[in-house]
Amino acid sequence: MNTRLRISFGFEEAVTARKPCNFRELHEKFRLNHRFHLAGERPSTTILVMIDNTARLEAEAKLRKIEADFSHAARLSTLGEMTTSIAHEIKQPLSAILMNAQTSLRYLRKAEPNLEKVEQLTSRIVESAQRANDIVVRIQDMAGKRAPANSSLEFNDVVQQCLAFLHHESDDKHVTIKAALQPNLPAIRGDRIQLQQVIVNLIVNSIQAMKSAPETQREIHIETSLDQSNHVSFSIRDTGIGIPIEHMEQIFDGFFTTKEGGLGIGLAICQSIINTHGGNITAANHPDGGALFRFSIPTISEVASSKFQTPAID
Amino acid sequence: MNIVTGHVFSAKETRSRLEPEPLVLVVDDDEAVRLSICELLDSVGIDSEGFASTQALMDADVLDRPGCMILDVRMPGVSGLDFQASLAANGISASIVFLTGHGDIPMTVQAMKAGAVEFLTKPVRDQTLLDAVNRAIGIDKGKRAERRTADASRALYETLTPRERQVMEAVVRGALSKQIAFELNISEITVKLHRSNVMRKMKTPFLTHLVRVWQSLPEDIRHEYSS
Numbered sequence: 001m002n003t004r005l006r007i008s009f010g011f012e013e014a015v016t017a018r019k020p021c022n023f024r025e026l027h028e029k030f031r032l033n034h035r036f037h038l039a040g041e042r043p044s045t046t047i048l049v050m051i052d053n054t055a056r057l058e059a060e061a062k063l064r065k066i067e068a069d070f071s072h073a074a075r076l077s078t079l080g081e082m083t084t085s086i087a088h089e090i091k092q093p094l095s096a097i098l099m100n101a102q103t104s105l106r107y108l109r110k111a112e113p114n115l116e117k118v119e120q121l122t123s124r125i126v127e128s129a130q131r132a133n134d135i136v137v138r139i140q141d142m143a144g145k146r147a148p149a150n151s152s153l154e155f156n157d158v159v160q161q162c163l164a165f166l167h168h169e170s171d172d173k174h175v176t177i178k179a180a181l182q183p184n185l186p187a188i189r190g191d192r193i194q195l196q197q198v199i200v201n202l203i204v205n206s207i208q209a210m211k212s213a214p215e216t217q218r219e220i221h222i223e224t225s226l227d228q229s230n231h232v233s234f235s236i237r238d239t240g241i242g243i244p245i246e247h248m249e250q251i252f253d254g255f256f257t258t259k260e261g262g263l264g265i266g267l268a269i270c271q272s273i274i275n276t277h278g279g280n281i282t283a284a285n286h287p288d289g290g291a292l293f294r295f296s297i298p299t300i301s302e303v304a305s306s307k308f309q310t311p312a313i314d
Numbered sequence: 315m316n317i318v319t320g321h322v323f324s325a326k327e328t329r330s331r332l333e334p335e336p337l338v339l340v341v342d343d344d345e346a347v348r349l350s351i352c353e354l355l356d357s358v359g360i361d362s363e364g365f366a367s368t369q370a371l372m373d374a375d376v377l378d379r380p381g382c383m384i385l386d387v388r389m390p391g392v393s394g395l396d397f398q399a400s401l402a403a404n405g406i407s408a409s410i411v412f413l414t415g416h417g418d419i420p421m422t423v424q425a426m427k428a429g430a431v432e433f434l435t436k437p438v439r440d441q442t443l444l445d446a447v448n449r450a451i452g453i454d455k456g457k458r459a460e461r462r463t464a465d466a467s468r469a470l471y472e473t474l475t476p477r478e479r480q481v482m483e484a485v486v487r488g489a490l491s492k493q494i495a496f497e498l499n500i501s502e503i504t505v506k507l508h509r510s511n512v513m514r515k516m517k518t519p520f521l522t523h524l525v526r527v528w529q530s531l532p533e534d535i536r537h538e539y540s541s
């Protein structure tokens with residue numbers, strides 16, 4: 001069989017990039033500008049196959065956008081619940097900057113300005129300004145609308161950044177967070193902000209679940225480890241009232257909420273993010289009381305080996 | 315005795331011989347904030363010491379010097395407000411200036427009712443903080459002076475016999491010797507004798523002074539023999 005398919009450059013590009021293209025327009029161009037075989041060639045048969053999957057690609061893109069919008073809405077909702085502690089966190093370095101600047105002025109206005117002191121204070125101002133900027137960047141990361149990235153990540157770093165982010169929130173609610181992070185976990189591949197969104201969401205849920213617990217008994221235990229199936233696993237347990245058994249089935253459903261003013265998308269988004277990362281998330285009650293959430297995601301080496309096993313598509 | 319080379323005390327040294335220089339205890343979990351407050355105090359010559367938590371302050375061996383505390387309201391562990399309450403419960407009087415990132419009205423009311431000198435919100439102007447600190451130090455010095463007087467009066471009072479204490483209570487109440495004699499069922503001469511002993515032992519030349527000393531005594535002592 002001497003089968004040959006020649007297609008116009010524009011069409012080929014659209015197909016390989018899997019971009020939706022205007023089929024009718026391309027078809028027109030194709031008909032006018034191209035012969036099916038080159039001069040001098042004598043092909044026995046020429047088969048041309050064109051599949052119009054514009055609609056499917058458009059639908060997929062729409063779905064991805066809706067997913068991104070929802071996860072963005074969930075991030076904003078979490079941030080909204082944390083405004084007081086975010087404001088407090090930014091005020092700390094600003095307060096130090098203002099105080100150090102005023103003290104510097106005092107030293108400069110003295111009859112014999114103490115320049116050594118001023119230099120020391122000014123370098124502290126620089127440090128605090130840098131810190132304030134870092135906080136703002138971190139919040140912008142969380143609040144911004146952005147396409148998910150897919151990079152290599154140290155999972156414990158991701159967790160630790162979340163703990164830093166929530167430090168004031170947990171202090172404010174008198175919650176002690178105890179973290180046991182297993183060192184030297186293999187790297188994972190994914191989107192830092194999305195994974196942080198999941199972790200922050202789970203921690204904020206736990207903090208809220210302990211609102212009515214006595215202040216001395218508000219604890220969150222966080223653990224990272226490598227589980228039996230070689231997935232990096234994250235678990236969080238609180239000392240709250242746990243999950244009512246009748247809610248266990250619906251807990252990851254969209255728009256299911258027991259919180260007043262809650263959207264009910266937090267855990268649904270968490271599940272969708274973890275699934276996109278090739279992992280899964282479960283909820284349970286701990287035998288000693290309190291809710292227990294656990295998720296695990298494959299490591300980079302696993303993703304690579306599973307890809308290798310998949311038969312080549314071309 | 316070498317009068318010629320006799321040492322001349324500077325005003326400051328004379329003062330420090332009587333009472334140590336004030337010390338400000340700064341408690342804030344944020345290191346940058348804590349350092350910035352200590353630096354400001356240092357720039358105007360006020361000694362200070364910083365602590366990351368109220369627990370760290372309690373664990374530290376802080377010299378008993380006049381001064382005040384600058385407390386952040388919310389900190390990990392025991393918060394500033396709880397610390398203020400526990401100090402009061404243990405009978406420790408401290409001049410406290412609160413400095414907080416977000417002060418709401420109930421919080422301010424609680425702090426001020428419990429005797430805080432000032433409740434300031436971050437970021438604070440340097441002069442505002444220094445004014446508050448100076449006022450707090452002044453209040454603490456006043457309290458310490460009062461306490462010294464009370465201690466001295468108490469020491470003198472403790473040299474009195476029970477009968478003399480009874481007579482003293484009656485005298486400062488304004489009772490005449492005749493009344494006291496009747497109340498205690500003793501002779502008027504004996505009352506007068508006790509009364510002069512009280513004046514001598516309490517080191518007071520005048521009755522008005524005796525009344526003042528009496529008022530400086532702790533309440534429980536004053537009620538010991540009240541009828």
